[in-house]
Amino acid sequence: MAIRDRLREMYGIPVNEPHGHPIAELVRTILSQNTNDRNRDVAYGRMRERFPTWEEVRDAPPEDLEEALRPGGLAPSKTPRIQHVLSELGGHPDLDWLAEAPRQQALDYLTALPGVGRKTAACVMIFSFDRPEIPVDTHVHRVGGRLGLFRPNASFEEAHDEMLAITPPEDGYELHVNLIRHGRAICRPRPRCGECELRRMCPWYRRNRED
Numbered sequence: 001m002a003i004r005d006r007l008r009e010m011y012g013i014p015v016n017e018p019h020g021h022p023i024a025e026l027v028r029t030i031l032s033q034n035t036n037d038r039n040r041d042v043a044y045g046r047m048r049e050r051f052p053t054w055e056e057v058r059d060a061p062p063e064d065l066e067e068a069l070r071p072g073g074l075a076p077s078k079t080p081r082i083q084h085v086l087s088e089l090g091g092h093p094d095l096d097w098l099a100e101a102p103r104q105q106a107l108d109y110l111t112a113l114p115g116v117g118r119k120t121a122a123c124v125m126i127f128s129f130d131r132p133e134i135p136v137d138t139h140v141h142r143v144g145g146r147l148g149l150f151r152p153n154a155s156f157e158e159a160h161d162e163m164l165a166i167t168p169p170e171d172g173y174e175l176h177v178n179l180i181r182h183g184r185a186i187c188r189p190r191p192r193c194g195e196c197e198l199r200r201m202c203p204w205y206r207r208n209r210e211d
C-alpha cells in the first residue's frame with residue numbers, strides 16, 4: 001500500500017508491545033475521556049495503589065474511588081462507568097480469554113459492555129494481545145478520510161470496517177500509529193499540505209488545492 005509505505009518513510013515502523021492486561025486497557029480507555037495522557041496515568045496510578053485488585057475497584061465505596069480518580073477529571077461520571085463495566089465481568093473479572101477467542105465473538109462481547117464502543121474494543125484487542133485491529137480515533141478518521149482510505153463522511157464504525165478490509169493484518173498497528181503521527185504533525189484539522197509528502201496521493205488535496 002503506497003500510503004503505508006510513504007508514512008513508513010516519514011515516521012518509521014512502530015513496534016507494538018502488547019502488555020497482556022485487557023481489563024487495564026479497558027479501564028484506561030474510560031479514564032482517557034476528556035483528559036490528557038498524563039492526568040489519566042496519575043488517576044490510574046492512584047486507583048491501583050488504593051485498590052490493587054479489580055474486585056476492590058469494583059466493590060469500593062464510590063466516593064473513595066471517585067476521590068482516587070479526581071486528577072483524571074470527570075471522576076463523578078467515570079467512577080460509576082468503571083464499576084458498572086467491572087460488575088459485568090463476573091465474580092472474578094477476567095478478560096484473558098479474549099487472547100484466543102474468535103475475533104467476532106471477542107468484539108461482540110466487548111461492545112456489549114456498558115459504554116464500550118468499537119474503538120475501545122479495538123484498543124483492548126490490539127494493545128493487550130496484538131490482535132489485528134485499527135482503532136479509529138479522531139486523527140485516524142480525519143487523516144484516513146482525506147487520504148481516501150474510506151468513504152468521505154463515513155461513520156467511525158464504517159471507517160473501521162473499511163480500513164481493516166484493505167489493510168494486511170500485520171500492518172494494522174503500524175498504520176494506526178503512523179496516521180496518528182501524521183495527524184498530529186502535518187495533517188492537522190487545518191492541514192499543512194505544503195509540507196506533506198503524501199500530496200500526490202491525496203484526494204483531499206486534489207479537490208482543495210489552490211490552482
Ligand code: SF4
Pocket residue numbers: 143146147186187188191192193196197198199202204205
Ligand atoms: S496532502 Fe494535506 S490533506 Fe492530504 S494528507 Fe497531506 S496534509 Fe493531509
